[in-house]
Amino acid sequence: MKVTGDMLIGAANVPAGAETMKALNPTTGQLIEPPFALGGAPEADRAVRLADEAFDSYSHTGPAERAAFLDLIADKLAAVRGELAERAWLETGLPVAQFEAEVDRSADVFRKFATVVRQGRFLQAVIDRAQPDRQPAPRMDHRLQKVALGPVVIFGASNFPISYSVAGGDTASALAAGCPVISKAHNAHPGTSEIQGRVIQQAIAEAGLHEGVFSLVRGPGNEIGEALVDHPLVRAVTFTGSEGGGMALYRRAQQRPDPIPVFTEMTSVNPNFVLPAALAARGAEIGSGLAQRAMYNVGQACLKPAVLLAVDGPGFRETREAAAAEVQEAAARTMLTPGIHDAYVRGVQRREKDGAVLVGAGAAPARAGEGQSLLYEVTGAELLAEPALREEIFGPTVLLVRLADTDQLFEAARAFRGQLSAAMHAEAADHGIAGRLLPILERRTGRVVFNAFSISQEITYATTHGGPFPATSDSRFTSVGMGAIERFLRPVTYQNFPDELLPPPLRGANPLHLWRLVDGELTRP
Structure with missing residues (x-):
């Protein structure tokens, strides 16, 4: 897969303009070709607006379609395993074998989230049926499911340029939840990021999804990151990095006219x-x-x-x-x-x-x-x-x-x-x-x-990668494991709805064959 230096905004390859950068090989101190395009507020706006256009259709994809898309990304990551690991080695100086394992880990995460989507438990479907004869007043029918938040901005990490980056767990869990993703690539490994971005871009095209489901942007300094956090159509942000950087984004997001969550992973000594x-x-x-x-x-x-x-x-x-x-x-x-x-x-x-x-x-x-x-x-x-x-x-x-x-x-x-x-x-x-x-x-x-050590960590349904401040900005959530999907969901209750207008997870016939909580009892599909 050729690295061109383009940004990937929807289906478009956006080439370099006046301002560019090159990757650095930290082992040799040499710059690596090609020059990479840098963007700012206009590119951020274009990516976010495409994501917003994609949201209604993508967030309403059925479990089978969305899971197949996640599996397709996993397959495509596996197909570029060698060249992705080689490029990551050039840009970091860390061993190729380590990055081959990191590609395997990321592909496995996408496949696991495909399973999560097929199972549908993340929707947390709840039904409290009407009680028309209840005294002193009847009760209407109430049904609840989790829905996707909206477009999500994901800041790539410096230390794990695949599994905590463009095709890492944050992206996998956001896409699994039904959220389009705008990835802000880390400038320390732009070529590695581009290869991952092209994998996702190709999977979107093959799956027939809206182009705005994914974009990859980068920029100098803080301008493009701040523009993404400030954008009124963005509904959540993830960040992995320093406490200073994470809290700057968190405070900025809280100062918006409509504050949004920023899920940070920042600092830990793991005593x-x-x-x-x-x-x-x-x-x-x-x-x-x-x-x-x-x-x-x-x-x-x-x-x-x-x-x-x-x-x-x-x-x-x-x-x-x-x-x-x-x-x-x-x-x-x-x-x-x-x-x-x-x-x-x-x-x-x-x-x-x-x-x-x-x-x-x-x-x-x-x-x-x-x-x-x-x-x-x-x-x-x-x-x-x-x-x-x-x-x-x-x-x-x-x-x-x-x-x-x-x-x-x-x-x-x-x-x-x-x-x-x-x-x-x-x-x-x-x-x-x-x-x-x-x-x-x-x-x-x-x-x-x-009687063990904190590293390495398995990716399971029981995994927690989070903790009280300053380890993260919200200790209620994990950024690793199947529970990471919870960051990008919110509950919606449908009261007194006719069955044909209800979302499929909540319909009387249970067409998706989900486990559901009905009148307080967990019921089999």
Whole structure:
């Protein structure tokens, strides 16, 4: 599939005008052809208006038609697996094999959402039948289903240029819900984004859907993103990135004449609490495993286990030594962008200024833009005294926290802000402490992991990838897993309607063969 540098607005390929950009190969520092078109408010407006035109027809597609469209996208992603992975490698410096797996993951997500659509449970059909003889007043017939919100803007992420980008889970779940998508591609991987966009564009044409179901735009600076968030026809936004960037979009959306939801995934250190018996029995294994996972993707992962906390005692020294040994074996690797690398360097400099002691370092960088793996240690008192030590540093660094006692462990747990995940490592003898720790963690995260690490994460019906602020801007929702579709739906009640005017999920004959809640009882199709 040829990369042309065009924006994809509906079925149109919009070539470069006066302003362009080129992708950067962060490993070599060289720019990559071709030049990519950059747009602004006019292109944003055109894409959103097409999406709005597409909404009524697309949101009313039947389950079979919409599911077939999602399966078609999955098939087309699989067909370009090799070239998509190669282009992502050029634009990030990360391994081709990693991106092949990421393509597989994204294709699998589209197929899983096709199953969700066919099942129809996401509609949450509810029927409360009329009670004409009820006293003192009769009750009319009430029927409820979930409907799509409207056009959705999706901001691509920098660190996972496929599975959290143009053809990632946000796009899959929005399309599954019946929402047209305008994708704002990340400028760090424009070619990777274009290939994914062309896959979706081709699937729309083959499925015979309205061209406005999907558009791909990009632009310099913040102009096009702000224009998309401000557009009165946009009904929701998703964003994966920094707390600063996410909250800027969130606040902007709340200042609109008609505020809209912005579903952000922003920052998390995913703390790991190693309880005393587990520390004594498995400290070295836990320390080594955590350090290995923290170095994944050069530490540029939202679920990186960045902090390990344990009470100083039997096993603590072994934990430190094992983690340090893993870090010391790690080669310096190219980070995603020069900006991300510079932020990482500033972060570790700040950590040292805040009193963290370096206890392990990987190979020194040989080239500009490489991130060095680093392990630091602080006491529990230092962690509690300095909030910055509890904040994310995006890159290959880990913080080991030496706690004085279990009381300080609970105090440290309460000091963390909202997280995407938290883990506890425990033996049977630790269950009393674990039982006290669990309610503290439940208030601060969307996923609690037991005797395992936060990364990697399975994509299931039970997956939660979310948590209290600042992990996300709305802890009621997940951005990964089948529940992610809930972000793009709202309930509508149909009162006293004749059967022939009701949406198919709510008709008396149940033509879609859905599970439904009828007069408070769950009924089989």
